[in-house]
Amino acid sequence: MSGTELTVTLSGATAADARAVVRVLEPAFGQAKEEPPTSEDVTVHTARFEHDPADRAAEPAAGGPGHLSGAVTVTVQGAPEAVSMARESLAHAFTAQDQGSVSGDQEQEWQLLLEP
Template structure:
């Protein structure tokens, strides 16, 4: 794996909430491999970002994800650098409370509660 890979899982929100969280991360990671589903019947939304640090994504300003309809639980998983960058971006865009983490040799996972 070259570059930075980040996987985002969002539960407890709507499709619009998932899009808002993805948009908050796009200045740092670029567009996700696939857009989250637009169907509000989906209960868990996922997005995967893959970014080569040698090819910076456009922008770089703090994310402008928008508003959330309510509290959502987000799990970010990837390299320590990618997870730290995602936590920073989400914390600048939303009110974020850390709910826990798991660290491995080359990967981290953080769970955050994002509030509107």
Template sequence: MSGTELTVTLSGGSAADARAVVQALEPTFGAADERPGDDGATVHTATFEHEAADRPSDGASADAARLSAPVTVTVQGTPEAVEKASATLSRTFTTRDQGAASGDQEQERELLLEP
């Protein structure tokens, strides 16, 4: 199977909250291209370009589950990658599904993660 790309956009919360969300996805998708920094940004983005189908989807870190504020997360990629990301985040954080949109070969889902 070819590599899967997943793009994650995070808003709300702090840079540490954004890093916690990215860290929670790494057991499933491998290392992100870059973790969110402390640059004062209000929106953070991370991209995973790994073999998502070949990684277990149940290994989110318990340490990543602490958030200081609500974080809105948009995950975009193949339907399989979006489903795995949504499931991983739902196991790690308290989540509310804010909706989804599907295209021909790509899907997008928005989740609200609560502290």
């Protein structure tokens, strides 16, 4: 099966918060395509992962608790399987509240509010 892209967008996050979220997703998705964000001047952080189910475990990562400086809104977009895995990984690591989802023919988008 060919890989698909998973896009994660964070708002209300510091650079350290964005890096914490990226680190939680890396066990399930591998390294993000770009370096983790470092600038504190950025108001929206984006990370992209290449998701190939053949290369990764079928279960979401059971990482330890993540550390955030404040509430962070996260939007995860991609293939339904990748979005579900990302959502579960984030819910295992952070206190997460579902904020809703939108589904299309080939993609799904899910928004979560992560709290410290």
